[in-house]
Amino acid sequence: MKKLRVNLKENSYDILIDKGILSNIGREVKKVFHGDKIAVITDENLSRYYRNSIEEELLKEGFNVKIIVLKPGEKTKDFNTLPYIYEELLDFNLTRSDLIIAFGGGVIGDIGGFVSATYLRGISFIQVPTSLLAQVDSSVGGKVAVDLHRGKNLVGAFYQPKLVIIDTEVLNTLEDRFFNDGMAEVIKYGCIKDKNLFSMLQNLKGRKEVMENIEDIVYTCCDIKRRIVEIDERDTGERMILNFGHTLGHAIEKYYNYEVFTHGEAVAIGMHLITILSEEKKIAKEGVSQLLKEILLKHNLPCKINIEDKKKFIENIKLDKKNLNNNLNLIVIKDIGEAFILKENISFFDSVTI
Known part of the structure; x- marks a missing residue:
C-alpha cells in the first residue's frame, strides 16, 4: 500500500492507494470513524458493480448503512439535486456524529462533499474515488461544489475529507x-x-x-x-x-x-x-x-x-x-x-x- 499524509493541522488526513483495498473498506473506515451510521452516496453505474460488496464490508464492521443512488453524469451535480439527498439523510436520521462516504467519480465526490459540508452545518466524510480523474485530482484537496444553470462549480466550499481511499483496481471497469x-x-x-x-x-x-x-x-x-x-x-x-x-x-x-x-x-x-x-x-x-x-x-x-x-x-x-x-x-x-x-x-x- 502507498500512503500520503495531507498536513493541514486539524484538517489533516491520509490518502491510501492500493489495488483491492475496497475489500477492506470497512476496516479502513473503522480506523478513522467510531460512530454508528454511514450514508454512502454513489451513482447507478457503480451501484450495479459495488453496492452489495461495499454494504457487506461496512455491515461486517457493525455500521448501520444507507445507500443513496443518483443518476450518473454531470447533470446530476446540480443545485436542484441537493434537496433529494438532504431528505434521504433526514429519513435516515443522520446526525453530526455520523459519516458520509462519497463513492464515485468527480461528480459524486463533488456533490457528496458539498452535501457533507452543508448538511447540519457539516458532517465528516470520506472520499472513495472510482474514476481516474477523481483518483489523481478531484478527491484530494477539499474542493467540493455543485453547478448552477449559469456555470460549473459556482456554489461550493473548501471542506476536507477524513480519509481518501483509492483502489486502482476499479479503473479496470471504466470505459x-x-x-x-x-x-x-x-x-x-x-x-x-x-x-x-x-x-x-x-x-x-x-x-x-x-x-x-x-x-x-x-x-x-x-x-x-x-x-x-x-x-x-x-x-x-x-x-x-x-x-x-x-x-x-x-x-x-x-x-x-x-x-x-x-x-x-x-x-x-x-x-x-x-x-x-x-x-x-x-x-x-x-x-x-x-x-x-x-x-x-x-x-x-x-x-x-x-x-x-x-x-x-x-x-x-x-x-x-x-x-x-x-x-x-x-x-x-x-x-x-x-x-x-x-x-x-x-x-x-x-x-x-x-
Missing part, C-alpha cells in the same frame, strides 16, 4: 473514453510540475502500459496536489496552477451544455488552446504546444474544437471563478513542468481561433 478523460488530468500534472512524469507518459503506449504503472502515476499526481494544497488550501495563490486548462475547459463544457465533451476532454482542449495563445504571445517556449498536442493525441484526447458563437463562449469564460476584479488569473506554462499565474483581462482571448 476507454472515461479512462482517457482522467488521463487529461494526469497530463496536466506533468505540464505544471513534473517534467519526468510528462516524459514517462510520452513513452507509455496506451491504456495497458498506463495501468502497469498506475499506482506510481496516481501517487505522483496526489503527491503534487498534496504539496500544493498544504501551501495554499484556499486556492488564493499557487493552488490556482492546478486549474491549467480549466478556464477554457469549463467554458467549453458550459457552451455544449455538458453534453458533448467530458470534463477531461474539455480540459485537454483548454490546455492546448491556452498554450497556443501563450506561444503566440511569446509567453511559452516555442514548440511546447506541439509537444502537448502530441501527448494528448497519444492518449486519445481531443485538442481542438469549432465554436460557432464566439461571443457566447467568451461570456462563459467570464464566469470563471478565477475572474477577480475583472482580471482573470490565467494558468499558463513557460515550458513542460513550469506553470505560473498570468493576470490578464478577457481581451487575452481576442485572437483565439476556435
